Amino acid sequence: xxxxxxxxxxxxxxxxxxxxxxxxxxxxxxxxxxxxxxxxxxxxxxxxxxxxxxxxxxxxxxxxxxxxxxxxxxxxxxxxxxxxxxxxxxxxxxxxxxxxxxxxxxxxxxxxxxxxxxxxxxxxxxxxxxxxxxxxxxxxxxxxxxxxxxxxxxxxxxxxxxxxxxxxxxxxxxxxxxxxxxxxxxxxxxxxxxxxxxxxxxxxxxxxxxxxxxxxxxxxxxxxxxxxxxxxxxxxxxxxxxxxxxxxxxxxxxxxxxxxxxxxxxxxxxxxxxxxxxxxxxxxxxxxxxxxxxxxxxxxxxxxxxxxxxxxxxxxxxxxxxxxxxxxxxxxxxxxxxxxxxxxxxxxxxxxxxxxxxxxxxxxxxxxxxxxxxxxxxxxxxxxxxxxxxxxxxxxxxxxxxxxxxxxxxxxxxxxxxxxxxxxxxxxxxxxxxxxxxxxxxxxxxxxxxxxxxxxxxxxxxxxxxxxxxxxxxxxxxxxxxxxxxxxxxxxxxxxxxxxxxxxxxxxxxxxxxxxxxxxxxxxxxxxxxxxxxxxxxxxxxxxxxxxxxxxxxxxxxxxxxxxxxxxxxxxx
Amino acid sequence: xxxxxxxxxxxxxxxxxxxxxxxxxxxxxxxxxxxxxxxxxxxxxxxxxxxxxxxxxxxxxxxxxxxxxxxxxxxxxxxxxxxxxxxxxxxxxxxxxxxxxxxxxxxxxxxxxxxxxxxxxxxxxxxxxxxxxxxxxxxxxx
Numbered sequence: 001x002x003x004x005x006x007x008x009x010x011x012x013x014x015x016x017x018x019x020x021x022x023x024x025x026x027x028x029x030x031x032x033x034x035x036x037x038x039x040x041x042x043x044x045x046x047x048x049x050x051x052x053x054x055x056x057x058x059x060x061x062x063x064x065x066x067x068x069x070x071x072x073x074x075x076x077x078x079x080x081x082x083x084x085x086x087x088x089x090x091x092x093x094x095x096x097x098x099x100x101x102x103x104x105x106x107x108x109x110x111x112x113x114x115x116x117x118x119x120x121x122x123x124x125x126x127x128x129x130x131x132x133x134x135x136x137x138x139x140x141x142x143x144x145x146x147x148x149x150x151x152x153x154x155x156x157x158x159x160x161x162x163x164x165x166x167x168x169x170x171x172x173x174x175x176x177x178x179x180x181x182x183x184x185x186x187x188x189x190x191x192x193x194x195x196x197x198x199x200x201x202x203x204x205x206x207x208x209x210x211x212x213x214x215x216x217x218x219x220x221x222x223x224x225x226x227x228x229x230x231x232x233x234x235x236x237x238x239x240x241x242x243x244x245x246x247x248x249x250x251x252x253x254x255x256x257x258x259x260x261x262x263x264x265x266x267x268x269x270x271x272x273x274x275x276x277x278x279x280x281x282x283x284x285x286x287x288x289x290x291x292x293x294x295x296x297x298x299x300x301x302x303x304x305x306x307x308x309x310x311x312x313x314x315x316x317x318x319x320x321x322x323x324x325x326x327x328x329x330x331x332x333x334x335x336x337x338x339x340x341x342x343x344x345x346x347x348x349x350x351x352x353x354x355x356x357x358x359x360x361x362x363x364x365x366x367x368x369x370x371x372x373x374x375x376x377x378x379x380x381x382x383x384x385x386x387x388x389x390x391x392x393x394x395x396x397x398x399x400x401x402x403x404x405x406x407x408x409x410x411x412x413x414x415x416x417x418x419x420x421x422x423x424x425x426x427x428x429x430x431x432x433x434x435x436x437x438x439x440x441x442x443x444x445x446x447x448x449x450x451x452x453x454x455x456x457x458x459x460x461x462x463x464x465x466x467x468x469x470x471x472x473x474x475x476x477x478x479x480x481x482x483x484x485x486x487x488x489x490x491x492x493x494x495x496x497x498x499x500x501x502x503x504x505x506x507x508x509x510x511x512x513x514x515x516x517x518x519x520x521x522x523x524x525x526x527x528x529x530x531x532x533x534x535x536x537x538x539x540x541x542x543x544x545x546x547x548x549x550x551x552x553x554x555x556x557x558x559x560x561x562x563x564x565x566x567x568x569x570x571x572x573x
Numbered sequence: 574x575x576x577x578x579x580x581x582x583x584x585x586x587x588x589x590x591x592x593x594x595x596x597x598x599x600x601x602x603x604x605x606x607x608x609x610x611x612x613x614x615x616x617x618x619x620x621x622x623x624x625x626x627x628x629x630x631x632x633x634x635x636x637x638x639x640x641x642x643x644x645x646x647x648x649x650x651x652x653x654x655x656x657x658x659x660x661x662x663x664x665x666x667x668x669x670x671x672x673x674x675x676x677x678x679x680x681x682x683x684x685x686x687x688x689x690x691x692x693x694x695x696x697x698x699x700x701x702x703x704x705x706x707x708x709x710x711x712x713x714x715x
Contacts (some may be wrong), residue, residue, distance in 0.1 A: 060656045204707065281660020365676075365677055367663065368660070368661050368662060369662060369677055371676075372660045372661040373660060386611060387608055387609075389613060390611055390612055390613045391611040391612065391613070391614060391615050392614075392615025392616065393611065393613065393615045393616040394616075395613040395614065395615070395616075396612070396613065397612040397613030400612075434659075490662060490676035490677045500677070500678070503660065503677075503678050503692060504678040504679050504692055505691075505692060506658060506691065506692050507658055507692070507694075508692070512660075532637060555630055
């Protein structure tokens, strides 16, 4: 008899501990405010045992502890929810303790009234169907759990609990630690395996390409043009011969060819991204995250796309500088120079539209500021804003429009202009006009050797791009949740930092619209209003003829550089 | 009969070009019309901020969803939009004072919404506040 009493006492004590846990965390129970259930107690104390501690604990292990102390009372010991069976395990007097009043003064006000739906099951197939991904689940847990006081969990705890629930349902990608960004890519209902490591494959490719450069470097083309034969397509795109002095790397810096190469990489990687990217506000950042974390080599593809775009802006700016500092835009190449300027503007627009497609907090304010800038234009500003946004403010229509411009509208314009630009270069006699009186022979290189050099530059370019993309990931941020709260970075993308810095100093229309337009216009006018280089001076750096344009351009570049640095390092200067 | 100064050939050329130009203008007009449809709804302009009693006398409450600061000045409600009048970023409350600063371009505003520091030119927009019969606080942002 004594023994039985003893056991009964221990069981009672455990009950009290359990009840206290429920009260202290406010995790209260139950739907049916009804007559006490006739189910007999099925109490089994092992069901209340604390999960074993794992060292070092994985995220889900921490979640298991939190679940045990805060969630289990209502959601059950294996996530079955507040079933009759689970309630029965409480013992008669505790089953409906909110009626018997055992929570006493700690009883949270109204805490049992709203549970008309019960405490739902959380673990297993077909559960948690309202959540598409782990990000949604953790925000719900963070905002609404535990039952009382709701919202008392830290963001970290919410993620731990989410990881625990997914692990128990066998949908947590192995080895993945959930965070605010990658959680949006992890589905709640379907197990997605994280991709294999992309580093070995990339290094294999890098190694092969490096070996190939050796051959490309030393095998000078011995091909000679067969008289009257028509060249193959790729060769036909190049002039039959160009002057050797002007085909040197230190004359051209290879910037034109590199720009074409980077554009090709952008087209290809962009195409690959389109297979997974979803241009809708609630899915965009998630799909970017999926490309980054779950698609095999997706992270590499995205990084290549990002870095090619950043390099393209730099390489094109250098190309422009090279053309001015060698006076190469002198007639008959003036118009082609304008085509090039147009391309630079288009690429900046493409960079900006692509940047916005991430639709996460990192781009949020750049989008707001960049488009509000349009509103400051007199007369047409408001119409232009609505045209760009597809409505009165940022929303689904905005994303679709930016997507259309980025994927097709602007890209088509670039393809047409690049083709035209290259055609004009070819028609105007190649990379540079030959100095008058240049004879045949050693002073020229053939189109075959030119193509070899281009392939070499491309291979080196791919290797550098691969290394940078493996080393430095393209930025991501958490999805935009609301357009009124200021949570993201307030910095413009780096290529517009100089404009952002200008905007700190005065009227947005003059400094943010007119001034940048004037910079481009001024550059475009140089060949038409300033003296040009003489024919005899062409093909060398710093010809005397267009000195004034050279000085002005360098000054302009320096000013933009200084403004960019100011913008980068003094956020509120 | 007077010979026309315009030869037949020139006339044909001119009318062809005029027609083509007209067609282009018409096409452009159609294109502009095409883009004039706005699928986007635009942001909401009316916000129900709940029981007015939850904004006690003398309080200054920031509501991020509008975004606005709600001021209860001796029972009279005022609200200022927290959207920067410069280029539309949401301004943030200063740590030391009760003024606001914009994180994008550094405009500063005092507690009554006046500009202390550029580049913003205009004071914060005062929002229309309405108290309904059920004592709910409604803010209009337009």
